[in-house]
Amino acid sequence: MSDDQQPAGPNWLVEARGLVLMLAAVVTFHSLVAKPFYIPSESMMPNLLVGDRLVVSKYPYGWSWVSASFHVLPRSRGRLFGATPEYGDIVIAVPPNRDDDYIKRVVALPGDRIAVVGGQIVLNGKRVPQVIEPPLLLPVDRNQPCDEEDFPGLRHRGANGRDYCELPIFRETLPNGATYRIIDYRDQPLDHFPEIRVPAGHVFLMGDNRDNSADSRAPVESNGLGGPVPLANVGGRAEFITVSLDGSESWNPLTWWNALRPGRSWTRLRPMIAQRGR
Secondary structure, eight states: OOOOOOOOOOOHHHHHHHHEEEEEEEEHHHHHHHEEEEOOSSTTTTOOOOOEEEEEEESSSSBGGSSTTTSSSOOOOOSSSSOOOOOOEEEEOOOOTTTOOEEEEEEOTTTTTEEEEEHHHHTEEEOEEEEEEEEEEOOSSSSSSOTTTTTTTTTTEEEOOOEEEEEEEEEEEOTSSSSEEEESSOGGGGGGGGEEOOOTTTTEEESSBTOOOOOTTTTTGSSSSSEEEGGGGGEEEEEEEEEBOSSSSOOOGGGHHHHHHHHOOOBBOSSSOOOOOO
């Protein structure tokens, strides 16, 4: 290069094209393969806590309008390579009147008859087994304050001086052996749901925190799912927790380490399958 030649500046067209291609690749991956998800509510306690970050796979039940990361496609009942969830799967679903993503558990499949009697699921005329387990002592933090309105009488001071939420735990087991923990500590209207039949192409979803979950039992006017959910409105399956933060973190990454909840990272979210006697 001669002394009087100036170095070429950046080619902004090439730079912009590269950025667009990168963004398109990210959106495509989020829409077709997997995406991150943040737990904003207590509806899936004790298995998912506010502050959990997890990975949702987008392909297990096929692709539909809801697969797009930003729900920009028009609603439809069509699916590509559609499949039906299994009992106990934790799925992402969109209610009929909003574009919010809900996270709930599949408790009834197409064709099933389901009712809730005194907080216990009755599936095809048979009560789904619930076994009492020892209470869960969940440390109180900013993301899980265990306030008196939602958890009346459940906050206690431990011997170590720290506050805990003492959650009554049941283990529920569905017909395929999928077993998981639930919370049910008071009688409330959603503990009583008359029997319905789940239509073809739909699933019935419930939160694991049975006393605080706007799910298929709750009408859309109460921010619920308004009954069985079309499979075209199910956008993926929860796979594992990547990280869980207690709410004490700030924008500064240096604060994230101290906010980590121990023992939750990489927790698998597929339900265990109970061993059956022969």
